[in-house]
Amino acid sequence: MPRSKVYVNSIGMTTIADHWEYSILDMAVEASRGALRGFGKKKPDQIIVGNMFSAVGAHQEHLGAMLADGLGLSGSPAFKVESACSSGGTAFNVGYNLVRSGAIDSALVVGVEKMRDLEPEDVSQALAMAESAEYTQFVGATFAALNGLLARYYMEQMDVSRDELSSIPVIDHSNAVTAAHAQFRKAITPEVVSRSAMISDPLRLFDCAPVGDGAAAVLLVNDRAASGTKRKMAEVLGGRIATNEFSLYEREDMLDFKSTHLAFRGAMEDAGLAPSKISLAELHDAFSVVGALSLEAMGYSKRGHASKDARAGKYGRGSELPINTFGGLKARGHPVGATGVYQIAEAYLQLTGQAGENQVEGAEYAVTQNVGGVDTTAAVHVFGRAS
């Protein structure tokens, strides 16, 4: 049976911020309504929620049925998908494969996370659940600590300087200035990074993605569900999930982001595209070093060179491969389980010419990379303009 073409029909999202006044369901409903507005009176065949730690952040599980009811869609199949910070990208991959297989015609994929209701140390604890309770949490290590270990290793092995490492956060903040949904819309210099508070040496505050609340939604359709629409859509050309050895320190080569490499290679094979065709990349740069190693795993920079390349202007606005065109995780924000869906919504805006001041001129193909753990799970998707 031929596989269906799959499109992103429409999107919705909240700003990423301290949404004290809104519950996790309030945010999920708002983002979903945005995406469903593009579907008239039709109902999606399936609802899939990407979320990492609602059990901790909001004492709430069973988000699928809860959101379906909130949207007046009780009766519809609905469930939650979890894979730490890649929950959003993974939920999208499930929806994509269901529509592509022909099993369903449409799916609403919603990523949501409520982080700011928690005290900062409880956020650290919740995020650490993505790593081994018995051997990582047991020694007191947070996610920032694991990335601090990785950053020092990267800098020492590859001779990367402090200011070079700062180059991706600088690009992120520059791009977020004109991004309406971004959490921190302020440009920074490398000095801002190198003078910010030390979190886990050598990583400083401005190496690390912030904590915020947010929800993003996309509506996936095949040709049948899209019939009659005159909307501009983006086509999903490919997408894969891959995993690495669970904990960073168990890996023979800590600098090899295997899951990103495998998922990217598979997604590009699905799409039948050479990596050089990609017009923009939305990266999972939860920490500066992760952005750099991700670009190296995708083959856009040589090993050890991504931060240096970024500093030389390779990944900025107007370059051959602009990254994080709305601010990436550092400046757009990183409401963990929602992040992967924000990235896809951003790719949609770029490919349908709706990115406003952030528009990448002539954008034809976009890639999104969403990661859980330190490259432990990667969900990579490739998009094109719908012809």
Place this chain on the structure above:
Amino acid sequence: MSIQYWRIRDRYYRLIGSKCADCGDEFFPPVYRCKGCGSEHVMDREMPKTGRIMTYTVLHEPLPGFEAQTPLYLAVVKLDNGARILTQIVDSPEDSVKTGAKVRATVRRAMVDGDSGQIIYGYKFIVSS
């Protein structure tokens, strides 16, 4: 929660990891299958208590329960058998904690499991050179 840690107390006290019966590779934490050759013939094995720091960090905002130990010195240590372990570095002058430094294992209080929970002991490492 205490039971989760009690169950693997030997792994914490004596650094019990795994050895592959086929290729001889050794691992900590323990594995179900050899990461080197893929064999399922793995058995418990006590790890050597010495190694070298591969990379380290100084963590200023540790997980809840570790506040009294802040800042926390954490390292990935390559043990003398090649296994890699994530551990705290304690009782060592600040400037001795660096990449390549020789370290040895010790047993220390690791965490207190809640207000009325048991005290859990585990491995930590000390710079030895």
